[in-house]
Amino acid sequence: MQHSDPHQTTSAQASTPVPKATQLLDDLIKSPNDTRKYRLVELKNGLEVLLVHDESTTHSAASLAIRAGHFQDPMDAQGLAHFLEHMLFMGTEQTPEPNVYPDFVGQHGGQHNAWTGTEHTNFYFDIRAPQFAQGLALFAQLFIAPLFKPEWIAKELQSVEAEYRMKLNDELRRLYQVHKETANPAHPFTKFSVGNAATLQNYAENSLQQQLRTFFNTWYHARNMRLVLVGPQSLDELEGLSVRYFSDIAAEGETPSAIQAPLYLKSQQGVVVHVRPLKNACRMILTLPLPGIDDDYPYKTTTLLAHLLGYEGPGSLTSQLKSLGLVTDLSAGGGINGSNFKDFNFNIQLTEQGLAQYDTVCQLIFQAIRQLSRQDLASPHYAERQQMVALSFRYQEPIRSLELASQLSINMLHYRRDDIIQGDYLMREFNAAQAERLLAHMQPEQARVVLIHHSLPVNQTTQLYETAYRIAPLSEAQLARFNCDADVLLELPSANPFIPRRLEAMPLRDQDTRLPNLLAGVPALSLWHFQDPEFRVPKGHIYLSLALPRATNTKSAFAHARVWCELVLDALNERCYDAEVAGMQFNVYPQQSGISIHISGFSERQPELLSLILNSLTDFEFNPQHFQHIRHQLYHNWLAVNRHKPINHLFTVLNQTLQRGCYIGAELATELETMDAHSFAQKMPLIFAQMNVTALVCGDWPVDVAQRIGRALTHQLSLSGRPQQAPLREVTLLQPGKAESIHCQLPHPDHAVALFCQGQSISDLEKAAFLLLNHIISPSFFNQLRTEQQLGYMVGNSYVPMNGRPGLLFYVQSPHTGLAELERAIESFIEDFCAQLPQLPETLWQDAKHSVVSQLTDADPNLRIRAQRFWTSISIDDVKFDLAKRMAALIDEMSLASLTDIARQRLLAQSARLWLTCTQGNVSQAGQQNHANYGVDNEDD
Structure with missing residues (x-):
């Protein structure tokens, strides 16, 4: 486990007097419901900076966009822009080690990333607000003094090669390459954007290091960049940070010339x-x-x-x-x-x-x-679109600081200065x-x-x-x-009946409500309601979970339920398309316990839309031709799903192995082989014969509207007075101290390994410990196995709860390393981690706890996230909606010694673990070993 502390890099700078930037615009055109403050300034080197003060956020974010991408690649070094994006994270003059910047961001509750496009590149990060200045000090140096060390160039070249090889069977990449090779070779679009070991070579007369420096010096200069800083800091503070840390970016370089060649000959x-x-x-x-x-x-x-x-x-x-x-x-x-x-x-x-x-x-x-x-x-078609775009702008949902910064930095390269915020929504005439x-x-x-x-x-x-x-x-x-018309009459859209007429949120009835309430009704319906007192917009979310034991208890039943959901969506598509155009979205999909429905968007007509969906869901008439099309399409989709994605396939096998109601695509496809329209029509009413419904009505609706929705649900779904037996949410239990294994084969050359360590209880303490361990492990695991050892492009770990039982998942996918070595690398990392955990510095221990506590207790940024959080809590029976707070309190009180004991027990000595491996070969069903010794966990949490 490596530790780093960049604090010393900023102390001298912090005391330096900060000159003012040139102000370009003070407060831009924004939505009436946007409470943020904006200022556009220009630094002495020509860098335009958008400053965004958001007093409601706990995280600050920065995003730097560059007007250069793979179109600027040299012909003899295609993929260089993408490779440069990788290399900028590989150390700077102030912090030569590659892990310093990502580790610091991760330790303080943030995340970082970058992408390379055709004509633009974007780098961004967020972090807890008190550490923003230190994060900016590290971030800015990526664009001022990158090192491009030869040893890291050699290592990262392996990563780019692994990324290329990982996508060899990716259908989008394969189709994209046909597109490139059938376009004008004189147009930069035809260049190979990703790059690989063959296109990124070291030439004696022009080394890869020299090419990186030339590309960087040519395009990565202030006048070719746009920067956005977002945070709770005042505009003056943000301006000072931009001047202090970004004024040293080079002022001059080249600007991309206008492309003259047409895309196609x-x-x-x-x-x-x-x-x-x-x-x-x-x-x-x-x-x-x-x-x-x-x-x-x-x-x-x-x-x-x-x-x-x-x-x-x-x-x-x-x-x-x-x-x-x-x-x-x-x-x-x-x-x-x-x-x-x-x-x-x-x-x-x-x-x-x-x-x-x-x-x-x-x-x-x-x-x-x-x-x-x-x-x-012009009328009414443009006017209707104009009206909906204006409503979307007026009632746009607040987004997290990181998303906002990234979005606005790209907008700064596309739109006029006064349109930076509203450019995506403009429809002037x-x-x-x-x-x-x-x-x-x-x-x-x-x-x-x-x-x-x-x-x-x-x-x-x-x-x-x-x-x-x-x-x-x-x-x-x-x-x-x-060039001739067919004998078919095509119609343009008529006036949209779903465009909302009510443009304000409904009056708030109970201003003391801070959590959903369970409304009275029939026992087979649990209806939760929450009228949001904070996000006062005419929008809402309706979630429904139809618990159908007969829909998920077998592979055949689940396949039938999925086909039925697709048929329902197909029937609704034409009937409800106007509703989607008018800002309402809906989905119908099968899950472990049955069928779920989600409706979101403008709230006025959502009850009507829900009624249409329920009518379609329980009307078992269907078009036999559509049935055959959907059955055929699902069959081939299920056969192909994850066929060329080893890690994703292992994730699916993990869920299928340990959770009731989860199935592998190939198994479901087999069920479709014998399915016909007649037997399907007979079976579907039986699937819906037993039903419990859980629902959440969350948004601007008062309680009387929610009660009307509840009565409609009871009537349309014919809910009985007594609850039916709900589907069991079972989790297969792994044996402590014993490692199980599953091996798969796929037609992909990469090797893949995943290790799942299962929690041994559903207690709050177990969940809190696994969540905290995942946070501490993440940067070290990635740095050691991906950056240092270059085992593969896809490397990571995740906190994976299964129906209330926590787990930790480690995974690596590699184009060049065998399974045994990958397994040893994961095992060795875990052993070293558990050995070094007791020596974790106190500052990093407190930072880690603070970060996870913040993640658990941060305020919801918008209504969508809040409704999603409430629904997740309801689905795991956290009906007091306080699990996150209970876990945060446990983490806050947890000692490093107690976490070390848990880590050694759950990851080493008495770990309940499952190894999943994948190699190249014919597709096979996952072989499973020793399942007779597994237990089953029926507890819900």
Whole structure:
């Protein structure tokens, strides 16, 4: 266990007089419900800094965005921008050891990360507010004096290579590579963004270290950066911190030139591309290349077009294609975009019939586009979207400091200064000229039709990721057909009946309420209600858990329940699409105990939406054709799930092994092989014959509305007067002092190992100790096995509670290290950790306790998080809603000696542990050993 203390790096700086920055804007345009204060300043080196004072947060955050990404990679060092992102964490002149910055952030309740995009890179962290200055001192040095030590370059190159190899079978990466190799080679999009050992080489005349320094000196300068600081500190304090720590960033360098090359050559448009996936897939991506749309952000023209073309209500393009049996899903408007390009994509899940008739699908899409070009889109379509965007801006949920800082730093590179906050929500007016220009580009002759299916003929393989594909021109007959209307009437959306009329929260009835109350009703319904006195917005959350013993007691029942949820969502999709457009979201999904429903968003029409969902849930009529499509799609999805993701597969096996009601995808797929529509129709009513319901109504609704919802639930679900037997929430118990093991095989070259150490009681003390151990272990485990030993790219540990019983999970996935060595590395780490834990410095011990206590007791940042917390408490029978406080109190009182004793017992001497391993081979069911000796824990907590 390594310890570091950066305090000495800031003492001299803290006493230095702080000059003022140049003020650019004082308080930006913001939501009426946003209580934060903003100030935009510029430092002497040209760095623009947005300061955000948020008195309600306990954590401060910083985010630095750079106007450079993998587009700036040299042709002979592709992936260099991404590699530089890694290397900036590998030590600075002030703190040469790589673990100092991440350890300090983690020890003080924070987190850090970074990402590299096409034209931007982003670094960010948060930390408890009192340690913000010290965290900034470390963070700023990443951009002032990175070391780029050769030994760390060599080690981190292994990590980038591992990251590349881990994704060799990733379908998105494989498809993305086809996209790159069928685009204009003169455009920077075609460069290999991730990089690997082959593209990042040490050249005698230009070492990798020199290339990193050149890239850093060229692009990482103040005028090419934007910084955001968020915290409870005053604006003056934040300004002082920005000046003190970031004024030494280099002032000058290069700014990326405008991209002149088009994304596609003429020969790469008006084409059909075949892609052969590893997994079973039947998809089409119809791409319509557009010019860059960065300057359209105040009008959101493409957003409007995407809404109209992707609409799923009655008579829509999607509805008609579904009724013809050609597609199961369609979305419009997504696709890559950058400073001089925008792909407007139709992403379509085809049926097998739809694949055979993809020309018809394309024809109807182009018919819809031509229909749009003849319509007046300003009213009511633009006005409705404008109204919803304005409501979303007015009632946007507060987000955590880290998310806010990262989001705003990127906005600073995209939007005008006074639009930094509101830019994502702006829809000033309908830009008719822009709509006309964009629609004019959406022609069959410019289209790229990408078909994804294992049966398609191919004749090429990509240089990276080995994806088989073919590209060929669309025929003249196809182009002629795409330019003619079919004999199908497509309808544009009518006025949306779900747009909220009530724009204020309902009156607060009981201002003393701070926790949910259990309302009286029938015994089979537990209805909890909470009218939020703090987040006074016209929004809410309705959670329902339908406890259905017959839905989860076997693999067959669970498979039936999942198919039924998909059928219900399919039926609701068209009927309730307007509700989603109007700011309400819903989901129906099976879980361990039965079926759950969640509705969120604007509250006014949620009871009506709930009624529609319940009617669909208990109406056992269904479309047999849709049943076959969903059964077919689920079958292949379950066969493919985690097939090429060893660690994720081990996580699934862990849950399936130890928790009742959890199943592996391949097992569920087998259940679908014999499922037919007739037997399905007979079985589903039986699944719903026994039911208990637990519900939470949380938001701006007063108690009388919640009671009406309860009466509706009782009536629509025919809840009886007495409760049914609830499903058992069982956990399989591992034997203390004995290690069990499960081995799996997957068609992936990486080795993967996971070790699960199970808690031996469900006491508050056990939970508190495991949570605290996980926090202390995390930085050391990552640093030693990932950074120091370079065992793999995916390395980590997690606190994993199972129905109230805590556990610790350690995992590593490696492209080059065998199972035995990975197991020894984990075992050796645990032994060293337990040996060194008693010597943990008192300051780090107190910091660790403080961090975990803060995580448990921090105030909810928004209504969504609060409702989620309440619902989680209800689901584990924490009906006093005080488990977090009880655990925090135990941690606060805990001694290092007592935690050491628990660690040695639970992780070493008498640990109840399960090893899970995975190697390359044919997919197999998880072999399980010695299960006859397992106990079963039926206790709920």
